[in-house]
Each structure stands twice: as structure tokens, then as C-alpha cells.
Amino acid sequence: MRAAIVAKLMYAVGKNPEVASQRDWFIATTLAVRDRIVDQWMASTRATYESKRKRVYYLSLEFLIGRLLVDALMETGLTEPVRQALDDLGVDLDQLRKIEPDAALGNGGLGRLAACFMESMATLQIAAHGYGIRYDHGLFRQVIKDGWQREYPENWLTFGNPWEFERPEVDYSVGFGGTVETVEVSEEITRHYWRPEETVDAIAFDTPVPGWRARHVNTLRLWSARAPDALRLDAFNQGDHVGALAARVRLEAISKVLYPSDATPAGLELRLRQEYFFVSASMQDIIRRHKQHHGELELLPEKVAIQLNDTHPAIAIAELMRVLIDLEDFGWDEAWEITKAVFSYTNHTLLPEALESWPVPLMERLLPRHMQIIYMINARHLDLVRSKGEHDGGVLSELSLIDESHGRRVRMGNLAFIGSHKINGVSALHSDLVQRTLFYQLNRFYPGRIVNKTNGITFRRWLFEANPGLTELLVDCCGSRVMDDPAALIDFEKYAGDAGVVDRFRAIRRAKKAELAGLIRRRLDVSVSPDALFDVQIKRIHEYKRQLLNILEIVALYDAIRANPGGNWVPRVKIFAGKAAASYHQAKLIIKLANDVARLVNRDPVVRRLLKVVFLPNYNVSLAEAIIPAADLSEQISTAGMEASGTGNMKLALNGALTIGTLDGANVEIKEHVGDDNIFIFGLTTEQVEERRRKGIDMSDVIAASPLLEEVLDAVGAGVYSPGEPGRFGDLVNSVRHHDYFMVAADFDAYYAAQRAVDARWQDTAAWWRSAIINTAHMGFFSSDRAIAEYATDIWGLPAPRMG
Ligand SMILES: *Cc1c(COP(=O)(O)O)cnc(C)c1O
Numbered sequence: 001m002r003a004a005i006v007a008k009l010m011y012a013v014g015k016n017p018e019v020a021s022q023r024d025w026f027i028a029t030t031l032a033v034r035d036r037i038v039d040q041w042m043a044s045t046r047a048t049y050e051s052k053r054k055r056v057y058y059l060s061l062e063f064l065i066g067r068l069l070v071d072a073l074m075e076t077g078l079t080e081p082v083r084q085a086l087d088d089l090g091v092d093l094d095q096l097r098k099i100e101p102d103a104a105l106g107n108g109g110l111g112r113l114a115a116c117f118m119e120s121m122a123t124l125q126i127a128a129h130g131y132g133i134r135y136d137h138g139l140f141r142q143v144i145k146d147g148w149q150r151e152y153p154e155n156w157l158t159f160g161n162p163w164e165f166e167r168p169e170v171d172y173s174v175g176f177g178g179t180v181e182t183v184e185v186s187e188e189i190t191r192h193y194w195r196p197e198e199t200v201d202a203i204a205f206d207t208p209v210p211g212w213r214a215r216h217v218n219t220l221r222l223w224s225a226r227a228p229d230a231l232r233l234d235a236f237n238q239g240d241h242v243g244a245l246a247a248r249v250r251l252e253a254i255s256k257v258l259y260p261s262d263a264t265p266a267g268l269e270l271r272l273r274q275e276y277f278f279v280s281a282s283m284q285d286i287i288r289r290h291k292q293h294h295g296e297l298e299l300l301p302e303k304v305a306i307q308l309n310d311t312h313p314a315i316a317i318a319e320l321m322r323v324l325i326d327l328e329d330f331g332w333d334e335a336w337e338i339t340k341a342v343f344s345y346t347n348h349t350l351l352p353e354a355l356e357s358w359p360v361p362l363m364e365r366l367l368p369r370h371m372q373i374i375y376m377i378n379a380r381h382l383d384l385v386r387s388k389g390e391h392d393g394g395v396l397s398e399l400s401l402i403d404e405s406h407g408r409r410v411r412m413g414n415l416a417f418i419g420s421h422k423i424n425g426v427s428a429l430h431s432d433l434v435q436r437t438l439f440y441q442l443n444r445f446y447p448g449r450i451v452n453k454t455n456g457i458t459f460r461r462w463l464f465e466a467n468p469g470l471t472e473l474l475v476d477c478c479g480s481r482v483m484d485d486p487a488a489l490i491d492f493e494k495y496a497g498d499a500g501v502v503d504r505f506r507a508i509r510r511a512k513k514a515e516l517a518g519l520i521r522r523r524l525d526v527s528v529s530p531d532a533l534f535d536v537q538i539k540r541i542h543e544y545k546r547q548l549l550n551i552l553e554i555v556a557l558y559d560a561i562r563a564n565p566g567g568n569w570v571p572r573v574k575i576f577a578g579k580a581a582a583s584y585h586q587a588k589l590i591i592k593l594a595n596d597v598a599r600l601v602n603r604d605p606v607v608r609r610l611l612k613v614v615f616l617p618n619y620n621v622s623l624a625e626a627i628i629p630a631a632d633l634s635e636q637i638s639t640a641g642m643e644a645s646g647t648g649n650m651k652l653a654l655n656g657a658l659t660i661g662t663l664d665g666a667n668v669e670i671k672e673h674v675g676d677d678n679i680f681i682f683g684l685t686t687e688q689v690e691e692r693r694r695k696g697i698d699m700s701d702v703i704a705a706s707p708l709l710e711e712v713l714d715a716v717g718a719g720v721y722s723p724g725e726p727g728r729f730g731d732l733v734n735s736v737r738h739h740d741y742f743m744v745a746a747d748f749d750a751y752y753a754a755q756r757a758v759d760a761r762w763q764d765t766a767a768w769w770r771s772a773i774i775n776t777a778h779m780g781f782f783s784s785d786r787a788i789a790e791y792a793t794d795i796w797g798l799p800a801p802r803m804g
Pocket residue numbers: 064107108109112538539540619620621624645646647648649651
């Protein structure tokens with residue numbers, strides 16, 4: 001290993017050990033480790049080719065990967081050899097780790113799920129490819145200035161990316177705009193020729209994705225946009241250098257930047273271009289590979305499964321139809337059967353404002369042939385619905401692919417549904433709601449397509465890498481089997497009352513909390529005690545996730561402590577992290593409120609030892625890895641019915657945090673696994689939320705009945721936390737009082753009470769740690785290996801993978 005690293009340093013980086021910087025060592029180490037992975041990668045690729053087995057393609061506009069060095073070392077079992085080799089060279093692996101920028105090609109849960117799934121597909125030795133976009137700039141870097149969020153560009157590629165392989169020869173042309181020529185070949189046959197107005201090249205960049213123990217290595221193929229050469233030559237020959245360059249820049253903008261919106265679609269032309277760009281390139285690649293290996297396109301359903309991660313790649317359904325009909329001479333019916341058999345779609349949200357739809361005029365201009373095909377799919381779909389006796393105009397317009405109510409728009413969710421053989425929700429509750437609400441009508445006419453696949457997380461990153469101490473304890477208690485089989489975690493439960501194990505568990509947590517306290521001191525200059533309860537809410541900032549509820553509870557607690565500083569309070573550190581979409585005014589105001597409350601509370605000598613509030617900037621995968629093993633309490637407090645699943649909830653519980661949460665998303669299943677006594681559930685249920693919304697969302701009645709909440713809202717509304725600008729939070733307070741769609745007021749008292757139950761449990765030390773151990777022990781179900789095994793058999797038509 002040492003020789004390999006030094007050789008990379010000299011011959012790939014071009015540096016002497018004497019003058020090499022930490023970054024040079026990082027690159028050399030990465031390249032040396034990558035070589036080992038590549039050996040397995042070649043073997044995997046060859047084995048898949050020879051077995052001619054079915055392949056899975058995971059299409060996602062986001063992959064929130066994070067750093068890869070520690071991950072690669074863990075997967076390959078090279079951590080200790082590399083650490084030793086670097087030691088010998090006078091280099092510290094822990095320092096090198098921090099040099100690597102996070103690959104932040106995603107916004108939040110959806111992108112992180114794609115990353116966990118890539119890892120689990122490799123672990124289960126499924127032949128899979130991820131397809132996405134190689135954004136030059138990932139999710140913005142968040143800086144907090146005077147308590148406000150500021151967005152700065154993120155430049156993960158500045159110093160190169162040693163993990164990827166550029167494939168200049170894998171270059172597909174993707175068309176946009178233009179016209180469709182229709183030719184009547186005969187009575188029955190009409191041909192369509194799409195003549196795009198412009199094209200852009202998609203260049204592949206491949207990153208190998210090793211699974212556990214690197215038994216199998218898959219590929220993440222990300223596309224980068226390049227203007228076609230011809231463009232440059234023509235214009236340059238005519239002397240219009242500037243015009244030619246401007247045209248290049250416009251085309252190459254497609255892969256420049258990730259849209260920084262979460263749970264709301266970007267809705268802009270460039271976004272639709274991104275979607276079609278990566279879909280077209282991926283479909284060309286899939287079809288080329290299929291033809292090369294299997295020949296006939298009739299065999300597609302047997303050899304290819306394509307998973308659509310949300311509707312962002314749903315245009316792939318129209319694209320495959322176009323390829324089969326226009327380019328490969330299939331008849332409509334056969335093409336449609338193939339398409340449905342190949343595609344499946346994961347729904348991630350029920351929020352009406354988050355459902356993707358594109359204006360028909362934009363589609364017609366950018367993708368004229370696809371628009372025709374969508375009309376044709378729709379016509380046949382509505383014929384089928386009518387043939388089954390449905391003639392109600394309201395029902396038909398709900399079922400249609402075209403939404404006529406807000407201008408004419410293409411509903412991507414309906415397209416994804418109709419063109420897929422399986423549609424899945426991401427938790428039991430969410431899948432149930434998908435069936436009962438969002439796709440109620442579609443489900444009537446296409447029954448049996450909706451299934452549930454509760455999300456999961458990869459334990460390699462979120463347990464083994466993030467928390468090696470706990471991993472070691474688990475191996476000691478459950479045996480080394482726990483490293484390969486998440487179900488083996490259950491054996492840890494036996495130790496919930498074992499004093500020796502509890503002590504080790506506590507010491508491991510204490511060490512992680514001390515590390516996090518150091519990070520908090522360095523980044524925020526706030527000192528916090530590792531002996532306090534670390535209460536953590538880390539996720540995108542969104543009204544439905546209700547950081548506001550948490551902040552208002554802090555204000556209430558702060559007032560209560562001040563009123564009785566000698567009371568029997570549990571010392572707490574309230575930790576927040578998360579980004580708000582740059583254009584999301586309310587969410588950014590919530591960040592400001594958190595910081596304003598933090599400033600006042602942290603300065604107050606009366607509560608000094610008892611309460612601290614910190615907002616850690618720039619939440620990303622690496623920060624999550626630092627916070628999660630140090631968390632005692634996991635805040636999962638979304639308005640019931642609004643969080644599709646959550647995966648942060650799983651990461652935290654796996655590491656032994658107790659959850660305070662609503663009956664929403666996967667919290668419901670976490671509760672079933674850990675048992676009612678080991679989780680703090682509060683608040684309205686989905687049905688009660690619906691009922692209250694029907695009744696009206698002016699909360700004057702609720703607030704009048706809650707002196708506690710009244711006082712909190714008065715204080716925030718009067719500018720106690722924003723003395724220089726008393727009206728700053730008027731909007732927030734006003735919406736809680738009179739337009740409380742997210743039920744902050746309605747759930748406040750129940751939340752406050754649940755927090756006091758948390759205090760009581762914390763003060764019963766033995767009970768707390770018993771619950772913590774039970775949480776870890778019961779998280780086996782939430783492994784993404786389990787989730788992927790279910791996708792494999794129930795959706796992709798693969799044989800059951802061998803688990804463990
Ligand atoms: C897990 C994760 C998420 C998703 O968190 P939720 O609490 O499920 O919303 C978002 N961002 C990052 C960086 C994550 O690691």
C-alpha cells in the first residue's frame with residue numbers, strides 16, 4: 001500500500017513526498033485505493049456480461065453522496081493497511097479525510113436515498129447502474145451571516161475529482177426543439193421524424209460504486225453537457241467568436257448547477273432541459289448496451305428494469321416510446337407493453353405544490369415529438385377509462401395527463417404512473433395515502449400497481465463509518481455476523497440492562513458528543529457540555545418539517561427556566577442544521593429566528609448551564625456523520641401526513657437516539673419496531689390534521705386555551721428576540737395564529753408535554769440507556785439492503801438477493 005501510494009504521488013500527481021501537500025497525499029491515496037476497486041469493478045462487469053442477467057437502472061436527478069475515501073476504505077477493508085502506510089509516510093489519514101469535498105449532487109432525503117440505494121445494490125450484487133447529472137456546482141454552500149442564510153456557489157470540482165473516469169468516447173447527442181415531420185407511408189403506417197433545432201452532447205463520467213467487502217462494484221454514470229464541435233467551427237469560420245462562445249455557454253449550462261429546491265419543483269425551462277438531457281443520454285446508453293449484449297429490443301423487459309426516482313426522469317417513458325416507434329419500427333401496442341414492463345416509479349411526495357407539471361406550450365416547443373406521444377398515451381388511457389364505464393367529467397379530468405385547470409400542463413406524476421408496472425410509496429403510511437388520495441382514481445383503473453417500499457439507509461456509512469466505536473461494541477455483543485446481516489442487530493437487545501455494556505455504550509456516546517462539542521466551539525464559538533442532552537433537528541428547513549415548533553418550544557422552555565432557575569431542569573443543547581431553498585422566504589425567516597433565539601439564550605447567564613441553542617451552518621452528509629452519533633434525541637416532528645418517509649429518523653435511531661416525533665412517514669414503523677415505550681409520540685394524526693383543516697386553520701381557539709403558547713407568540717411577535725426590528729417575525733407569528741396550515745399551534749402543548757416526558761426519562765438514567773439500546777437493536781429493518789431486496793423481487797423481477 002505504501003509503495004502504491006508513493007507511486008501515485010510521483011507518477012499521477014507528479015510530486016515528491018518531500019514537497020507533497022495534504023491534498024496531494026489525498027489524491028495519491030485515493031488513486032491507490034481506486035486501483036483496488038477497479039480490479040473488482042472489471043471482474044463485476046465481466047461477470048454480469050457473461051451471466052447475461054437482468055440489469056437495474058436507477059435514474060435520479062440527485063445523488064447526495066458525500067465523501068468517498070473513508071467509504072471506499074471501509075468497503076474494501078483497507079482502512080488499517082492504508083492508515084499504517086500513511087503513518088509510515090508521516091501522513092495522518094484523519095487529516096486527509098477532511099480534504100475531500102462532499103459530492104453534494106442532491107438537496108436532501110431523495111438524493112441521499114439514491115446514494116444509499118447505489119451502495120446496497122452493489123452490496124447485494126445486483127447488476128445496477130445509477131444515471132444522473134454531473135453538476136459542476138452541487139447544492140449551494142450555506143453561510144450564516146448575522147443569523148441569515150446566505151448562499152454561495154459550491155465548487156467541488158476545483159481540485160479535480162480523483163474518483164471519476166471521464167469517458168470522452170461515450171458521447172450521445174441530445175436534441176431539443178425543432179419540428180416533427182409526418183409522413184404517411186401507407187393507409188396504416190404513419191412515420192414521424194423529429195428534426196431537433198439544436199443538439200447538445202452528453203459526455204459520461206463514471207464512478208465505481210463498491211458494495212460491502214467490495215464483492216461487487218457497480219457504476220454511477222453522470223452526464224456532462226458539451227456543445228457539439230460543429231457549432232464552434234461554423235461560427236468561428238464566420239468570424240463570430242463571441243456569438244459562438246455564447247451559444248456554447250448556453251448549451252453547457254445544462255449541467256452547470258443543481259436546482260436548489262427541495263419539495264417544490266423548479267419549474268423553469270433549464271430544469272426541463274436537464275431532465276430530458278440526462279434521460280435521453282441514459283436511454284441511448286441503456287439501449288445500446290442491451291442491443292450489444294442481447295440483440296432484440298423485444299427482450300428489454302426480461303433484461304432491463306428502470307427505476308424512476310420521483311417524476312424528474314418521467315419523460316423517459318415518452319422517450320422509450322419514441323425510440324421504439326419512430327426509430328425501431330415497433331407498433332404502438334407492443335411498444336407500450338414493453339415500456340410499462342420496463343419502468344417503475346417511486347413517489348416521494350403528496351404535497352400538491354411539489355407535484356411536477358410542465359406547461360404544454362413549453363413541452364411543445366422543447367420536445368415536440370414527446371408532446372405528441374404524451375397526447376397519444378393520454379387518448380388511449382382515457383379511452384380505456386371510458387370503456388370501463390367512467391364518464392364523469394371531474395373524474396376524467398383528474399385522471400388525464402393534462403391538467404386543464406392552471407393553464408394546460410402535463411402532469412408528470414400521472415405519466416409516470418400510467419407508464420409503469422409498479423408505483424411505490426416510501427413508507428407504509430405514505431403508500432397508503434398515495435393509494436387513498438394522490439392516485440386514488442388511477443388506482444381504481446390500474447389496480448395492484450401501487451406497492452410500499454419503506455426507505456432504508458446503508459449501515460456501512462451511517463453506522464460503521466460514522467460510529468466505529470458503536471460498531472465495535474455491536475460486534476462484541478452480537479458477533480461479527482452483525483457486520484453482514486442487519487437482522488443480527490436484534491441480539492443487542494439482550495444487553496439493554498447489562499451494566500458493562502451500558503457503560504460502554506454511554507462512553508462511546510460521550511466521546512462522540514465531546515467531538516461534536518469541539519466542532520461547535522470551533523465553528524460557532526459556543527461552548528456546550530457533553531453531559532447535557534443533545535437534542536437534534538437536522539434536515540432541510542421546511543414549514544412542514546416544523547423547525548418552528550421546536551424553536552417555539554425552546555422559547556417556552558427558556559421562559560420556564562428563567563422563571564425558576566433553581567428547578568430540576570435537564571441541561572439541553574438544542575442543535576439545528578439545514579438549508580432552506582434560496583427562494584423560500586418563510587424557511588429563511590425560520591433560520592433567522594433560530595439564530596436570534598440562540599444569540600439571546602446563549603448569552604443569558606441565568607440559563608447558562610441549562611440551555612444552549614446552536615445552528616450549525618452548511619448541513620451536508622459529512623456534518624450529518626458528525627452529529628448523528630452524538631445525538632441523544634432525534635426530532636422528527638413534521639405535520640402528520642406530510643413527510644413521506646424520512647431517513648434521518650432511521651440514521652439517528654440506529655445510532656441510539658430516542659425519537660420525539662409525530663405519527664408521520666417512517667416514524668410509524670420505527671414506533672412499531674422499537675415499541676411505544678421507547679419513542680415519544682405526540683400530536684395530531686393524519687386524520688385529525690385533515691379534520692382540523694376542514695374546520696379551519698385559524699388557531700385563535702387553540703391559542704386562547706394555551707397560556708404557554710400565548711406567551712411565546714406574544715414574545716416572538718413583540719420583538720423580544722429581534723429588538724432592533726420588532727416586526728421581523730410578524731409573518732411567522734401571524735401564520736401560527738391565523739393561518740396554521742402546518743398545525744404548529746395545534747400540536748404545541750402536546751409537544752411541550754412530550755418534551756417534559758423526555759426530561760423525565762433522561763433523569764431516569766437506566767431507563768434512558770435501556771431505550772437507547774433497544775432503539776439500535778430494532779433498526780435492522782431500516783437497512784437499505786432490506787429495501788433493495790424488496791425492490792429486487794417485487795418490482796424488478798430479480799431473484800431474491802442473498803442477504804448477509
Ligand atoms: C439523511 C439526510 C437527509 C434526509 O433527512 P430527513 O430528516 O429524512 O429529511 C438530508 N440531508 C442529508 C445530508 C442527509 O444525510
